[in-house]
Amino acid sequence: VYAALDGAVTAHYEVTTHPEIFDGVRLRPGQSVAVIRHNARVILSCERVILNFLQRMSGIATLTRKFVEAVSGTRARVLDTRKTAPGLRVIDKYAVRCGGGQNHRLDLSDGVLIKNNHIALAGGIVPALERAHRNRRGSQPIEVEVRTLDELEIALANGAEAILLDNMSPEDVRRAVERCSMLDERKSGGRIPIECSGGIRLENVRAYAETGVDFISVGLLTHSTHAADMSMRVAPA
Template structure:
């Protein structure tokens, strides 16, 4: 992640939580006390953002804080594993605790769910990808977590590529016309993908020479028919309603990419706690 973009986000999260200060911490501690604490896994998880996000939260809050022992992103951690150690001002650690935990709990949850989907399609050629169904303001972080879990990123924004979906087609009148208009307006460096709900729409995509076809909300038998119909003439993405129960069957149809909105919109946060190790006399 580009720290120029990341730091702006993290400072905003800190401002939201601190607002006019930490009344509790400032009342109890003078600011001279120092100590150490650890972020610890309380359930099995795939690590995401310990050094790049949590440690940076603490550093942005207080450059004198020292973070060490961060578990590498993408690493599986068992319950009780130390994920990151932070040392320095007691005040600063306590002020940054909630923001750091909120973020890494979310990111590890996404990475963990992504890894389960990736593991489920092992042996198939299909890659697991995310969607734009992300939490507003957190897309940069959540898509990073997908990569930590072994998945791929779809578009980051509407400007990343042409994706002609059902509502574009309905408003325009046909796939052919929508593709014609997109080709006339889009730069030559931008790829065109079209969503198809039926085999007739797949045939229309092929007639237009569409390079990427998204097969939307098709069951496994229909996906196989579409894959046979396309016969290598376009990159094939399957999307819509995919979950851990169905992702293997989807992959076995021969599609190239499986996009799963649940990776970011439904991943449960992982249970991670901050445990105090020591408090040193000022």
């Protein structure tokens, strides 16, 4: 799946992109994506930089597309994480969108997510939630990471507005979804958003999606992706 930075190359070099090539399109083996015209010194000096971006971004987009297709037909949407290459978060997350995934938080200011370290420092889920509600700015929902069904009950009883199920088996995730659905039947409005994460691979993502979760966040998309096999062929004018 092709992903690139529009304008990153064309702003400096004469580039002709084939009309059938655009971000998110699936490429055929050996397919040409663009023609760059410039003097040999410039082309050879920028070759590796261009390929590094193209290969990394297209690799992320390709892997993301595989996950998206694996959960097709379920309500689950595939999310990325903040586990990106240093300095490349915006680029990595753009590549995820090219592959059909959705972006989770860009940084800590994008949402309140109470994780295990926050819980440990606050002294438990309850005081962590109390502090989050007390200090919240704006209307962003407060999401809580839980690792057991008992922790889920505590979070639900103390004001959690979204749930992250961390490193749970598909069976426990299904039980958690059923518990949240039962709770929300007694309230007006939709079900509390439920996300699962941890140990998600292509081999098991479908099992998690079929539990009824709303979101599946996959660190693998950006922290362990394989570069797409792409190259530049230089020829004299």
